[in-house]
Amino acid sequence: MVAWGFDPSACSSFCGCVGAGVISATVLCPLDVIKTRMQVYGLPSNLSSTAPPGFQHILKNEGLPGLYRGLSPTIVALFPTWAVTFSVYNHLKGLLHSQGDNTGELSVQANILAASCAGIATAIATNPLWVVKTRLQTQGMRTGVVPYTSIWSALRRIAEEEAGVTHVAIQLPVYENVKLYFAKRDNTTVDKLSPGKLAICSSGSKVAASIITYPHEVVRSKLQEQGRARHGAVHYTGVIDCIKQVYQKEGIPGFYRGCATNLLRTTPNAVITFTSYEMINRLMHQLLPH
Known part of the structure; x- marks a missing residue:
């Protein structure tokens, strides 16, 4: 068994990489901001021939701090990046x-x-910080959106406004239990279910999770759209108020607007993803020695 023991040489390399990364990120942050904005929004108008695209625009409208948006999550991400990579x-x-x-x-x-x-x-561990970095670097160009105030503000709002934990918490247990049901009914094991049965399991779990959680998606979208507007009128004071207003104006169908279209898009995706995963997983078990 291989231990995760302390290695002074690896620790020294880790500190050197992080230190070099901090210096490099700080020096090159203005170019990184301009690069990210060009990727997201394209070339700005009135380009200067003596400065990088957008450089003068950022200085004029956002000042020097505008050139260093996203630096803090970049530096914070360096530590888990190299820690995960090396270990x-x-x-x-x-x-x-x-x-x-x-x-x-x-x-x-x-x-x-x-x-x-x-x-x-490393990509899995640090991706949230890179998402925050991109949001911070581009938020100066989104004038109608309430800005993030810090890394933690961005992480908290993204988790509250965009996370889909409830959906997955329903879909995966339903998927596993339906597989067990078919396996017991057919007197076999879950790893021998046919692709057709897996397709039924994955589509059924997706539909069930979507139907149960879609009202939450509607309420979240309404609050999210309201929260994004800097000077927009406040239509809902909170989750309960939003639920009451939607029910009073539209009834139960109001909580399922667009649900059929959503299922047409997401159900085939779930079938392909889950069935492919199961079949590839079986193939790898056959090819790799145990």
């Missing part, structure tokens, strides 16, 4: 060494595998 990469190299030959050297393929897995783990 996962070194741990996987140790695992691959323990299962390889006695030469002490990993093959190119093994190094690529370890590095790829480390990259995937």
Whole structure:
């Protein structure tokens, strides 16, 4: 078994990488802001021939701080980025060494595998901070939107306004239980269910989760749209008030506006995703030694 023990050399490399990353991010942040805005909104009008696109516009309208939007989440992200990268990469190299030959050297393929897995783990761990960075860098161009005030403000609002935890909390347990039902009924195991049965399980769980949580999606969208407007009129004072107003004006159907269209889009996606996952997972179990 490979331990995750402390490695002074790795720690030194980690500190060096983070330090270099902080310096680099600080120096190049203005160019990163301009690059992100160009990616999202395209080229600004009235380009200057003596400055990068948008440089003078940002200085004029937002001042010097505008050129450093998104710097704080970039710096914060450096620590988990290198921590996850180094720990996962070194741990996987140790695992691959323990299962390889006695030469002490990993093959190119093994190094690529370890590095790829480390990259995937790092992307998953740090993606929320990169989303926040992009939002902070571009919010100066969205004048009608209430701005984020900090990293934590952005994370909290994104979690409250855009997260879909409730939906997944219903969909996955329903999916697993329907699979168990079919397996018991057919006197088999869940890993031997046919693709057709898996399609039924995935579509059924998606429809059930959508029907149960769609009223929440409607209320969230209404509050979210209201909250985004800087000077917009306040139509709802909160979740309860929004539910009352929607029910009084539209009744139960008001909570399911667009639900059929949503199901036409999301149900096939769920079928393809879950069925593909199950089949690929079975194939990998057959190919890889246990």
